[in-house]
Amino acid sequence: MTTPWGEFALARFPEDPRDRLRAWDASDEYLLRHLADEGIPLSGTVVVVGDRWGALVTALAAHRPVQITDSHLAQEATRANLERAGVETGAVRLLTTQDPPPGRIDVLLVRIPKSLALLEDQLLRLAPALHADTVVVGTGMVKEIHTSTLRLFERIVGPTRTSLAEKKARLVFSTPDPALKPGDTPWPYRYALPEGIGAVSGRTVVNHAGVFCADRLDIGTRFFLAHLPSSEGAQRVVDLGCGNGVVGTAVALANPQAEVLFVDESFQAVASAEATYRANGVPGHAEFRVGDGLAGVPADSVDLVLNNPPFHSHQATTDATAWRMFTGAKRALKPGGELWVVGNRHLGYHVKLRRLFGNSRVVAGDPKFVVLRAVKR
Template identity: 70%
Template structure:
């Protein structure tokens, strides 16, 4: 990536030499050029000696370029993988580990923000939640600059900036990227944050074992106000677990699948794991609201899937793999999840997968496990089961 202060070699995480997806895009470069020299419409932003917070940095591109040029520098992200990539990119650039404060979206935000840089996320709910959390840290002299590709900045995006922070306008487009300029207005009362959202699943959801569960969704977690149809289809065909066992809800989201299984199979222990801090916080809240009296234990892990789980220790893995990594459509995440599952499963352990039927997950599972059973299907989804038999 080329920035006003030099050229940086950046990678995503996990690092894969075959991966042709970049760790930055034109929106990152546009914003960095603006901070240094302005856009022509708006002058440059002074960051030296100031408290700069970067929200939504995709793979650490922005903080890597800004490191050493600000007073304090903080990155806030919902992604564990982004934090791992950021550490690697900072190290590659020769930046000291303590030069950038790495926070998650669940951590307390900085008390003071002089310059807020926002990389617009895919999820409007996550943007709303984070702007509400950060607004009290802004002051009359704060500068707010957002960036994103044109296709990701909508009227609803600008309305959130305007409603929560203050008057907002955009730049001209450059290489299909656009900037957002907001002038913070101090408010007598902190903006009301609608997140997290809590609701109860009723019989109209067709949820089977999930009926009656109280569900919590923090901003940015998939399908915030209802049970998505894929999860509903999986739950309708997922049998209760007989006896004790260790079950992993991989890519747990709000934890509905693992919680439903735990409620109906009280002897199992469940690992809820996701790379999203918002998701794991949601899963823990969902589980605590429904399964506090059951004897089985639960672990809540923000991380790289099952990478840190001891091999051969898990009895079953439940997985609804995403086919997006940040904004890119890819099957690399699903392949990694399936590979991690096989490693974590004991002999005879089972991987249960729900996915869109057109994605062809059965081919990957047969290649990895040597077997794959079609448990159920409809015009949109398939439920697949693979057994580790060796």
């Protein structure tokens, strides 16, 4: 990536030489060029929110910025890209969306997230640290910035306008208005599950902002809950890509003897899963882990893995995450252990599972979803 601060070799995480997706895009370049062209002072506290793979903070590392991200993978990519650029340890402060933000922000750079709820939560949490002279600039591809995005900046920060589009990217300029009182964040959001969905019928779900389908139970998870395997006799179960943790909570309620590991790469998701689990007073033992799938879980240590894999990485449609989840599950499962997957029928996960495990069986299906079972031999 070529910037006014130099050229940087950047990679996504985990690195895959076959992956042709870059670790930056035109919106990152546009923002960095704007900062340099306008001579925006970067001597105060610079906060970068939603930096996809660390491209922005790597370029601005000399100004000792603070990065705030919901993504473990983005944080790991940032560490690797900073090291590759020869940046000293500690030059960039890495925070998650679950950490307290800085008390004062002089420059706020926002990579517009896909989730409007996450943007709302982030801006509301950061608003008390803004002052009249804070420079606030958002960036994203044109298709990521909507009228609702601009209204959110207007309501929480102050008067907002946009730039002309360049290479299908656009900037958002917002001027802090100290007279605004946007209030506290409404997140996390709690709701009760409907009846008729097994062990979690009528139970409470807690969702932090940005978690998939945060205000209701998505239809894929609902279908999965209706066809979960019996976990009787399973000692260690993993809710892989746990989201709000409702699947793992259902297992824990049905089998209090099982140890359930909730894992997701989203800090918001794992916080939601733990809150959902605690809200329902579930007996038994659970572990909550932010990480890259089952990396770090010992081989041959798990009896059952339950998985609803994502098929998007930001705006890109890809099966790379699902494949990594499946291969990680095979390694972690004991011989005879099972991986159960729910997914859209058209994604063809049965082909991948058969190639990896040597077997795959459709447990249940409807016109949109299938539940698949693969056994480690």
